[in-house]
């Protein structure tokens with residue numbers, strides 16, 4: 129898309145299991161008075177904030193560590209809440225005990241030709257070792273600094289809570305879309321790949337989740353660059369181009385090393401090479417717009433100089449941004465002899481290689497071959513290639529988000545598109561519904577990415593409650609802007 133550059137919209141100073149069984153669940157309503165102080169006025173920000181906090185605290189107290197997940201109790205509780213607010217709700221399960229939630233709010237007079245807006249999240253979490261936490265990971269403790277603690281406080285029960293608090297508040301006030309459809313999808317099983325969750329819904333029930341717009345995790349982070357502050361908008365995800373490097377030697381008894389030829393030792397230069405090699409920059413559309421939006425790629429500066437400026441101005445942030453800009457190749461697994469006293473005739477190292485969104489498979493493999501070219505006596509096998517995925521850098525959703533941030537945090541310096549180095553459930557929606565525009569967006573006004581990122585999948589995960597209410601307001605206002 130030539131000329132399709134995000135900067136035109138920035139502001140401020142810078143411009144399965146296919147045999148799985150499907151089960152439908154009956155849902156009973158939960159009284160709203162139990163969770164929300166005042167729902168008659170959707171513009172009552174304090175009431176919305178209190179509602180989101182109550183929801184998050186309750187969600188964290190459901191232990192949904194995956195495996196095994198055990199999401200059913202949490203999902204039924206959410207289903208009751210949404211039913212009570214006027215949504216039509218369905219629980220769809222690939223296996224018993226792991227239902228996905230789909231809730232819909234339609235215009236009074238029928239759908240019309242407006243868009244389907246899906247607020248997407250997942251309710252499962254990774255594990256937590258309570259012994260290494262300062263507060264119990266399922267207590268939802270709120271400390272004196274206004275931080276709510278618990279597994280899922282960032283990834284991503286906070287977004288589930290903010291999305292549903294916004295949707296329930298709107299529905300309870302009597303609001304309905306003028307046209308189109310508001311849909312909430314709370315998936316299970318994201319943390320181990322979505323086989324029973326978003327992937328299963330998209331592949332087995334596309335008619336139930338077909339959508340035009342998705343808001344999901346993977347963006348909205350606060351990016352501090354020197355004394356400037358930017359918000360990220362997740363527009364895509366990197367792909368993978370995983371490979372195996374193999375060396376061969378000659379087996380022998382380990383007591384007589386001169387007789388054999390140790391394939392493991394032949395791997396030493398390979399690992400040394402991977403340790404210090406830095407692949408060239410590959411600026412596809414979004415990363416190019418990112419560096420421009422951050423004000424780093426200006427005035428004839430080369431991309432390499434822009435990266436150097438990033439390292440100088442934001443040394444803590446740079447390691448989180450740089451993977452978006454190039455192929456990365458990280459050795460993570462090794463196998464050689466299976467016996468302590470046998471010199472291995474063969475050694476294999478597995479490399480987790482990640483490729484920018486917008487790079488095709490052939491280019492990615494060429495990068496890997498170039499990387500490994502200086503090494504002699506190795507075999508190279510590609511084991512898994514999945515190209516990255518992404519959504520347009522401009523359009524009504526990007527405009528709505530950019531406008532909302534400009535109005536609600538006028539001191540900030542802009543919105544920039546980011547590419548997630550990993551995957552989220554957005555990939556299944558982008559793959560199944562190529563026309564849909566999916567974005568990662570949970571705006572953090574107070575906690576920068578350098579603080580939130582290390583908490584994900586780690587001990588002491590917690591969220592600033594001001595950010596939770598900021599996000600809930602964003603979903604409320606974006607939904608009404610996109611659906612009327």
Ligand SMILES: [Zn+2]
Nearest residue numbers: 283284318345
């Ligand atoms: Zn997540």
